[in-house]
Amino acid sequence: MAFKGIVGQEKAIESLKRALEHDQVAHAYLFEGAEGLGKKAIALELASALVCNSNKDRPCGKCSSCVKVSSGNHPEIKVIEGKGTIKVDEIRELIKDIQLKPYEGTRKAYIICNADKMNIQAQNALLKTLEEPPLYVTLILLTTKGNSLLPTIVSRCQTIKLNPVRLEDIKSYLINNKNIDMEKAQMLAAFSGGIVGRAIELLDNPDFHQRREGVIKLCNNLMGTKLLIILDQISFFEEQRPHTEEIFDLMISWYRDLMVYKETGSMDLVINVDKKEVIDFQVKGIDLGKVRDIIFIIEKAKNNLKSNVQFHLNIEVMLLNIQEVLSKW
Ligand SMILES: [Zn+2]
Structure with a gap:
């Protein structure tokens, strides 16, 4: 049961479990990884294991200590959230607290989220404690x-x-x-880039789903329509202007799907797997070379976001170039 509820990260968890088993837990850890990979969840599991009353498979998740940790009020486990800059005063408070022996059990654990938010003074203040913390402490x-x-x-x-x-x-x-079907789960996993937190965030984000539907509609409209109608599509980009990069990524994922499906005839590696019928329909009217050209055009427009190319001009040129590719025989 220990370290349950964490997706992946087997290697990290294995090494922590081994350390716990052999009573070789380090006095200080640095968990490094992208937002949404479960750093805090694993840190809380480790902290929980250190104060757990069970003598095997810690944290047991059931003893009074474990229950207190999961409800966020174990007296020997402190968390600094680090939402803003972590200043030296906050670290000095923490150091003072570290010096106090645990009064419940034998161990204490401190978790500093967003440790990079410590300013230089705060980091310097922490150095000495980090080097020689009391034996009962894990940072x-x-x-x-x-x-x-x-x-x-x-x-x-x-x-x-x-x-x-x-x-x-x-x-x-x-x-x-999360009680969702396989196709939606595959789509969200693909868009998550391997980051669990991002998948959960996308699931609960109606704006993302709205933008994705908008992009699919746009790609449909681009198929075999006339020039004037294509330029009408600019309003979609205007409405979603702060999310232009995401829109481009969604478009790239869409055309990439057409390419994958055209080439393999299977939905296994398709991202937008919940849109099988639309993909099936669009694939019929397009060849691989065209799809590659379109992806290239979108990537170019995406790169232009970083330079000084005027917003409208960039979108117009992209749409016209896509249309030109699609209208070629
Ligand atoms: Zn326990």
Whole structure:
């Protein structure tokens, strides 16, 4: 049961379990990995294991300590959320707290989320404690970018890297825990880029689903319509202007799907798998060379976002170029 509910990250979890089993838990860890990979969940499991009353398979999830951790009020486990800059005062408070012996059980654990939000003074203040914390203490620092911490901080911690998760694992997680069908789960997993948190966020984000429907409609409209109608599509880009990059990515994923489906005849590797009928329809009227050209055109427009190309001009040129490709024999 230990470390349950975490998707993927077997390697990290294995090494933590081994350390727990052999009573070789480090005094300081640095969990590094993208937002949404479960850094905090794993840190809480580790902290929970350290204070768990069971003598095997910790955390047991059932003892009074474990229950307190999961309800967020175990007195020996403190979490700094790091929503804004973590200043030196906050770290000094933490150090003072660290010096106090645990009064419930024998261990204490501190989790610093967004550890890179510690300013330089705060990081320097933490250094000494990080080097020689009291034996009953484990510090767990979480970050998306270890290189924005002082090298002296990093070198005093045992670094555990979290990597993107297999899409299959995210898919099963969504099916089993979020009560959605296989096709939607496969689509969300593909868009998540291997980040569980991102898949969950997309699931609950109606704007994303609206934009995706808009893109599919746009791609449908681009098939075999006249020039004037194509230029009408610019209003969609205007409405969604802050999300232009995402729209381009959605378009690329759509045409990539047409390519994959055309080439393999199977939906297995298709991202927008819940749109089988539309894909099937569009694939009939298009050849592979054209799809490749269209992806290239969209990628160029996406790159233009970073340069000074005027917004409307960029979209217009892209739509016209796509239309030109589609109208060629
Ligand atoms: Zn327990």
